[in-house]
Amino acid sequence: xxxxxxxxxxxxxxxxxxxxxxxxxxxxxxxxxxxxxxxxxxxxxxxxxxxxxxxxxxxxxxxxxxxxxxxxxxxxxxxxxxxxxxxxxxxxxxxxxxxxxxxxxxxxxxxxxxxxxxxxxxxxxxxxxxxxxxxxxxxxxxxxxxxxxxxxxxxxxxxxxxxxxxxxxxxxxxxxxxxxxxxxxxxxxxxxxxxxxxxxxxxxxxxxxxxxxxxxxxxxxxxxxxxxxxxxxxxxxxxxxxxxxxxxxxxxxxxxxxxxxxxxxxxxxxxxxxxxxxxxxxxxxxxxxxxxxxxxxxxxxxxxxxxxxxxxxxxxxxxxxxxxxxxxxxxxxxxxxxxxxxxxxxxxxxxxxxxxxxxxxxxxxxxxxxxxxxxxxxxxxxxxxxxxxxxxxxxxxxxxxxxxxxxxxxxxxxxxxxxxxxxxxxxxxxxxxxxxxxxxxxxxxxxxxxxxxxxxxxxxxxxxxxxxxxxxxxxxxxxxxxxxxxxxxxxxxxxxxxxxxxxxxxxxxxxxxxxxxxxxxxxxxxxxxxxxxxxxxxxxxx
Numbered sequence: 001x002x003x004x005x006x007x008x009x010x011x012x013x014x015x016x017x018x019x020x021x022x023x024x025x026x027x028x029x030x031x032x033x034x035x036x037x038x039x040x041x042x043x044x045x046x047x048x049x050x051x052x053x054x055x056x057x058x059x060x061x062x063x064x065x066x067x068x069x070x071x072x073x074x075x076x077x078x079x080x081x082x083x084x085x086x087x088x089x090x091x092x093x094x095x096x097x098x099x100x101x102x103x104x105x106x107x108x109x110x111x112x113x114x115x116x117x118x119x120x121x122x123x124x125x126x127x128x129x130x131x132x133x134x135x136x137x138x139x140x141x142x143x144x145x146x147x148x149x150x151x152x153x154x155x156x157x158x159x160x161x162x163x164x165x166x167x168x169x170x171x172x173x174x175x176x177x178x179x180x181x182x183x184x185x186x187x188x189x190x191x192x193x194x195x196x197x198x199x200x201x202x203x204x205x206x207x208x209x210x211x212x213x214x215x216x217x218x219x220x221x222x223x224x225x226x227x228x229x230x231x232x233x234x235x236x237x238x239x240x241x242x243x244x245x246x247x248x249x250x251x252x253x254x255x256x257x258x259x260x261x262x263x264x265x266x267x268x269x270x271x272x273x274x275x276x277x278x279x280x281x282x283x284x285x286x287x288x289x290x291x292x293x294x295x296x297x298x299x300x301x302x303x304x305x306x307x308x309x310x311x312x313x314x315x316x317x318x319x320x321x322x323x324x325x326x327x328x329x330x331x332x333x334x335x336x337x338x339x340x341x342x343x344x345x346x347x348x349x350x351x352x353x354x355x356x357x358x359x360x361x362x363x364x365x366x367x368x369x370x371x372x373x374x375x376x377x378x379x380x381x382x383x384x385x386x387x388x389x390x391x392x393x394x395x396x397x398x399x400x401x402x403x404x405x406x407x408x409x410x411x412x413x414x415x416x417x418x419x420x421x422x423x424x425x426x427x428x429x430x431x432x433x434x435x436x437x438x439x440x441x442x443x444x445x446x447x448x449x450x451x452x453x454x455x456x457x458x459x460x461x462x463x464x465x466x467x468x469x470x471x472x473x474x475x476x477x478x479x480x481x482x483x484x485x486x487x488x489x490x491x492x493x494x495x496x497x498x499x500x501x502x503x504x505x506x507x508x509x510x511x512x513x514x515x516x517x518x519x520x521x522x523x524x525x526x527x528x529x530x531x532x533x534x535x536x537x538x539x540x541x542x
Contacts, residue, residue, distance in 0.1 A: 146229035422479035
């Protein structure tokens with residue numbers, strides 16, 4: 001806390017107190033002992049209490065008496081010593097010369113458990129002293145002295161606050177410098193209960209609290225000494241401590257009254273923590289395989305635990321709700337309804353994505369590391385969240401796909417069966433009818449054999465997909481177990497296909513029709529087994 005911050009705090013507190021001093025009649029409300037009594041207050045000091053009836057309320061009566069006393073105090077020609085009492089049959093009058101200042105009734109005297117005359121004489125003494133004090137505190141010399149005193153006290157306060165700030169800042173720096181060598185972790189046996197860094201943070205926070213409390217005490221002493229020197233704020237000086245202690249007492253009483261509900265909440269919290277730990281241990285065992293559930297995939301353990309944890313916390317909140325402080329107040333209910341409305345209006349897409357996320361988990365659509373295709377996006381799954389799924393494409397792009405979109409579209413998983421049965425890579429070529437089909441199939445198989453990364457077992461195979469208008473469409477199929485290398489394997493396979501067809505002089509092209517050829521476009525029987533298909537030529541002797 002620097003010096004400008006201290007000045008701001010002082011200015012704010014001073015303004016607050018001056019504003020509160022503008023309504024001194026409110027101070028006396030704390031002294032009311034009943035609705036039929038009201039205090040007579042001059043400059044914040046209670047002189048005495050007066051009673052009232054329904055036709056003439058005590059508050060109105062006290063206000064009129066106060067106005068008369070202030071009027072006499074403001075009259076420089078009036079002497080307080082002329083005040084006297086005049087006894088009557090049912091009341092005792094306090095006279096200011098030949099005028100009635102106020103009347104003391106039996107009701108007023110009964111409250112003090114004295115006679116009317118004694119009550120009237122005590123009131124006269126109070127009024128005389130109040131008039132003298134009223135005049136003394138409003139003399140120009142007294143006001144001037146008060147202003148000088150306030151300025152000096154403010155200067156001293158700022159200097160003391162600055163010294164306190166410097167002292168505690170130096171203390172915190174010294175703690176930080178010595179933490180590495182002198183502050184050790186707190187251990188019980190081999191168990192580290194508090195690390196040295198945590199102990200340092202606790203000590204630093206303690207110094208900050210102590211500095212704040214010292215500054216509060218200085219502020220209290222400053223206002224206590226300054227406010228008493230000005231007539232409009234004299235009443236505040238005696239009530240500053242009450243303003244602090246009364247709220248603390250009210251808070252303490254509320255805490256004591258709330259203790260049974262507090263202990264109930266503590267039991268609920270401890271029970272919830274224990275239950276969640278047991279549930280976590282159970283699902284951790286399922287995930288690691290030490291606990292087996294028939295028909296339950298270990299990959300479902302973590303999302304299922306998250307789902308169970310949400311329901312368990314919601315159940316505990318429902319049980320604990322009536323015991324939360326202020327839960328039965330209209331403000332608390334209004335805030336709850338408002339938050340519920342916000343969630344219901346803004347969470348429709350979130351809820352749909354959550355449902356989709358859990359649906360995909362239990363359907364086993366894919367897992368982290370799989371190569372998949374979602375719509376136009378193809379890549380490896382890097383993260384499966386409850387709301388989204390993240391992919392890394394072959395171009396090293398990060399794609400975030402909402403789970404609700406995945407639930408409504410088809411997903412191709414290239415990795416699901418690759419390890420067990422192999423993923424089949426395939427590519428088509430169109431070759432003219434004049435080329436023997438056996439030769440084409442042999443060249444395609446030869447290209448597959450030359451491609452590293454394609455499996456020898458199961459062996460590659462060729463399908464004739466269609467007899468087109470201008471060409472025969474052949475498809476080479478080969479197995480692999482590395483879906484992440486699909487792009488590289490396809491590229492290598494296509495290169496080897498081009499090489500194989502070039503080596504044997506076969507063009508990969510579909511001729512366009514321009515007219516009837518001179519000779520039919522057929523393959524003579526003696527060319528059926530041209531290289532490299534000659535190895536598969538059947539033996540005529542068999």
